[in-house]
Amino acid sequence: MDIIDILLSALRGAFAPEAAVYALAAIGLNVHFGYTGLLNFGQVGFMLVGAYGLAISVSTFGWPMWVGVLVGLLCAAVLALLLGLPTLRLRGDYLAIVTIAAAEIMRLVYRAEFANDVTGSVYGLQQFANPFFELNPIPTGSYGVGRFSYSERDLWVMLLGWTLVAVVALMVYLLVHSPWGRVLKGIREDEDAVRALGKNVFGFKIQSLLIGGVIGGLAGVMFAIGFQSVQPDTFNPEITFFLWTVLLMGGAGRVLGPIVGAWMFWFLLVLMDTSLRQALSAGYISDSILSPSDIGPLRFAVVGLLLMLIMIYRPQGVLGSRREMLLRDR
Amino acid sequence: MTDEPKDVQGAADERAELGDSEIVEARQLAEEAVEETVLPDESALAGLTGTPGIAKPDPILVADGVSRAFGGLKAVDVGHLEVQRGTITSLIGPNGAGKTTLFNVLTGFDRADSGTWSFDGRPAAGLAAHKMARRGMVRTFQLTKALTRLTVLENMKLAAVGQRGENFFNALVPPLWRPQEGGLEKRALELLDRFKLAHMRDSFAGELSGGQRKLLEMARALMVGPSMVMLDEPMAGVNPALTQSLLGHVRALRDEGMTVLFVEHDMDVVMGISDWVVCMAQGQVIAEGPPEQIRSNRTVIDAYLGTRYDEPGAKE
Numbered sequence: 001m002d003i004i005d006i007l008l009s010a011l012r013g014a015f016a017p018e019a020a021v022y023a024l025a026a027i028g029l030n031v032h033f034g035y036t037g038l039l040n041f042g043q044v045g046f047m048l049v050g051a052y053g054l055a056i057s058v059s060t061f062g063w064p065m066w067v068g069v070l071v072g073l074l075c076a077a078v079l080a081l082l083l084g085l086p087t088l089r090l091r092g093d094y095l096a097i098v099t100i101a102a103a104e105i106m107r108l109v110y111r112a113e114f115a116n117d118v119t120g121s122v123y124g125l126q127q128f129a130n131p132f133f134e135l136n137p138i139p140t141g142s143y144g145v146g147r148f149s150y151s152e153r154d155l156w157v158m159l160l161g162w163t164l165v166a167v168v169a170l171m172v173y174l175l176v177h178s179p180w181g182r183v184l185k186g187i188r189e190d191e192d193a194v195r196a197l198g199k200n201v202f203g204f205k206i207q208s209l210l211i212g213g214v215i216g217g218l219a220g221v222m223f224a225i226g227f228q229s230v231q232p233d234t235f236n237p238e239i240t241f242f243l244w245t246v247l248l249m250g251g252a253g254r255v256l257g258p259i260v261g262a263w264m265f266w267f268l269l270v271l272m273d274t275s276l277r278q279a280l281s282a283g284y285i286s287d288s289i290l291s292p293s294d295i296g297p298l299r300f301a302v303v304g305l306l307l308m309l310i311m312i313y314r315p316q317g318v319l320g321s322r323r324e325m326l327l328r329d330r
Numbered sequence: 331m332t333d334e335p336k337d338v339q340g341a342a343d344e345r346a347e348l349g350d351s352e353i354v355e356a357r358q359l360a361e362e363a364v365e366e367t368v369l370p371d372e373s374a375l376a377g378l379t380g381t382p383g384i385a386k387p388d389p390i391l392v393a394d395g396v397s398r399a400f401g402g403l404k405a406v407d408v409g410h411l412e413v414q415r416g417t418i419t420s421l422i423g424p425n426g427a428g429k430t431t432l433f434n435v436l437t438g439f440d441r442a443d444s445g446t447w448s449f450d451g452r453p454a455a456g457l458a459a460h461k462m463a464r465r466g467m468v469r470t471f472q473l474t475k476a477l478t479r480l481t482v483l484e485n486m487k488l489a490a491v492g493q494r495g496e497n498f499f500n501a502l503v504p505p506l507w508r509p510q511e512g513g514l515e516k517r518a519l520e521l522l523d524r525f526k527l528a529h530m531r532d533s534f535a536g537e538l539s540g541g542q543r544k545l546l547e548m549a550r551a552l553m554v555g556p557s558m559v560m561l562d563e564p565m566a567g568v569n570p571a572l573t574q575s576l577l578g579h580v581r582a583l584r585d586e587g588m589t590v591l592f593v594e595h596d597m598d599v600v601m602g603i604s605d606w607v608v609c610m611a612q613g614q615v616i617a618e619g620p621p622e623q624i625r626s627n628r629t630v631i632d633a634y635l636g637t638r639y640d641e642p643g644a645k646e
Contacts, residue, residue, distance in 0.1 A: 171502065174501065174502050174504065175498075175501050175502065178495045178500075178501035178502075178504065178507060179487070179488075179493040179494075179495030179496045179501065179507060179511075180495060180496050180497070180498055180500075180501035181501065182480070182484055182487065182488050183488060183496055185477070185479070185480055185484075186477050186480060186485075186488050188479075189476075189477035189478055189479055189480060190475045190477055192439070192471070192475060193471070193475035193476075193477060194477075194488070195439075195459045195460050195463070196437070196439075196459060196463055196468065196469050196470070196471070196475075196551075197460075197463060197468070197488065197489040197550065197551075197553075197554055198460050198461075198463035198464040198468070198489075198491055198554055199460055199488075199496075200458075200460050201460065207498055211498075253479075323534070324479050324534065327478045327479055327534055327536030327537065
């Protein structure tokens with residue numbers, strides 16, 4: 001068992017393209033929950049329509065890639081309106097129920113046999129981001145130290161991914177420090193009070209759902225580009241809950257919360273995975289207790305346990321303020 | 331009773347007397363408060379008698395046939411009600427009389443089953459709550475709604491109307507809205523100063539005491555620049571000292587030309603401050619008039635306190 005090796009691969013995981021995708025999607029969720037108090041349990045649905053918007057535009061209809069990106073973001077916006085218009089006038093729980101159901105319905109429709117000609121059903125679509133990789137200026141090779149190294153392809157995707165994260169985080173920073181963001185935070189605390197002060201609460205909630213949803217769509221587009229492939233079953237409901245984990249670990253209602261959360265989530269996940277694997281091959285854990293195929297599920301169980309501990313001992317997340325957190329119960 | 335030793339009986343009488351004298355004292359205080367009150371519109375309301383639905387010389391709010399039922403229960407069924415501009419009108423009535431429901435309906439927080447009403451001369455029935463507030467009718471709530479995880483100053487600034495930075499695209503470009511913030515902050519601090527909250531400007535609203543939250547809610551409502559303030563039980567659960575301070579603020583609102591309509595249970599408070607009192611019971615306006623008249627109104631006493639069997643003129 002090589003501790004350095006384990007730590008390096010965990011560090012690699014923390015900055016890998018997946019982490020950027022998770023950070024983006026969690027930033028969207030942060031706009032919803034952290035700033036507006038909207039319970040969106042279907043963020044993966046926004047990622048799905050974003051990813052497929054790009055994939056279908058290019059693979060099925062043969063449109064240019066940049067058009068596909070716009071289509072992906074547009075699909076996320078339409079989904080936000082479809083979910084928000086009927087539910088945002090109602091109590092908060094309705095949005096939660098509708099989003100979780102909608103995300104599952106999307107996945108099932110996109111993987112259905114009748115949609116095969118458009119979505120490729122269970123097999124999904126591949127090779128629609130070639131123009132992006134053709135632009136890659138980084139020479140072929142492996143960059144980094146030991147296990148903490150990336151291919152030129154990974155680096156190119158990471159450059160795009162983390163740039164998007166930075167740009168979107170800056171946008172969210174500007175938004176939440178403006179009067180617009182002040183109204184959102186007011187709605188999070190008590191929407192009736194804000195309504196009584198002459199603000200169109202419904203309008204602001206729709207805007208929030210739209211922005212957070214489109215950021216989720218962007219995460220989906222990013223995912224599709226990075227992996228050059230989409231399959232419906234990548235967008236399982238559990239992704240939404242990983243995103244909630246990311247957000248709560250990092251600190252909801254903090255601009256950098258989802259980013260720090262994504263780093264931590266992937267660091268821990270890869271750390272668990274690699275150390276369990278090494279422990280198993282070194283014979284520290286007997287085969288009769290744990291087989292290699294159990295490692296996948298087990299690492300999530302351990303991450304779940306960590307989430308519980310964080311919720312108990314640091315409920316405001318890593319970046320959250322305890323002083324603010326305690327006010328909630330008063 | 332007759333078997334009881336005499337001194338015990340005497341002590342009981344004394345206690346009863348003390349109680350009575352306290353009530354008398356409270357009444358006197360309340361009456362003094364009435365005398366202190368300078369009515370800008372006294373002449374306007376003077377001479378009007380307490381007939382439910384009576385027309386006022388210059389009403390800011392006129393409601394007609396407003397009703398709201400919850401299932402079989404008719405919570406509000408008001409035939410005609412006018413509220414005189416620039417006065418303090420209190421809405422009293424026993425629990426379940428429909429005061430808060432009427433409030434909710436008029437401010438757009440609940441829908442009416444039927445009826446029309448106009449505010450400031452323009453029809454206002456069915457208008458959304460935020461539009462009502464922008465027209466100048468701003469309400470507070472029975473259970474104080476401080477925006478807990480916003481600072482006191484943010485609570486105030488949030489309430490200002492016409493903020494350019496509330497537009498999504500403008501929000502992304504601080505130079506477009508930042509110049510406005512200075513003016514808002516100045517106005518907010520003036521109000522906070524008046525409500526003795528200026529020292530708490532950077533605390534979270536959730537860190538304020540119950541009384542301070544009441545003050546904040548009232549100050550925040552003023553940031554909207556209302557012409558009419560609707561206060562739902564502003565004195566509920568507030569200590570006597572703060573009640574006095576709140577009353578002072580309510581009077582100040584009227585003196586600045588605002589109309590105040592408020593729901594209140596404390597009769598001393600009501601009698602002391604109101605220019606006009608409207609009494610509701612079982613959803614209907616059963617009486618209205620100047621406080622002195624309402625105080626002695628048989629219907630009001632019966633509805634409010636219930637009829638006592640040993641009172642002269644009581645129905646058996």
